[in-house]
Amino acid sequence: MASEYHRGDMDISEQVATFHLxxxxxKWGSLALIALLAQLVLWFCTPAGFLPGFISAAVILVVGxxxxxxxxxxxx
Numbered sequence: 001m002a003s004e005y006h007r008g009d010m011d012i013s014e015q016v017a018t019f020h021l022x023x024x025x026x027k028w029g030s031l032a033l034i035a036l037l038a039q040l041v042l043w044f045c046t047p048a049g050f051l052p053g054f055i056s057a058a059v060i061l062v063v064g065x066x067x068x069x070x071x072x073x074x075x076x
Contacts, residue, residue: 027068028068031060031061031064031065031068032061034060034064035057035058035060035061035064036057038053038056038057038060039053039054039056039057040053041053042056
């Protein structure tokens, strides 16, 4: 039974796809959570109110999307 195993012969495309999906959901979910928390904290916990909270959340989202988006691979 152990002799039937050959290292590197298994198709791992499903594992790779799951890994990329999990990393993407973690990355974008964290960004959304940070923006939501910033908006709610500024809205309810400070005298700033809704509009500054919304603006700060929008700025966080824009900067986060620019920083976290997929970048093309550099050709060597």
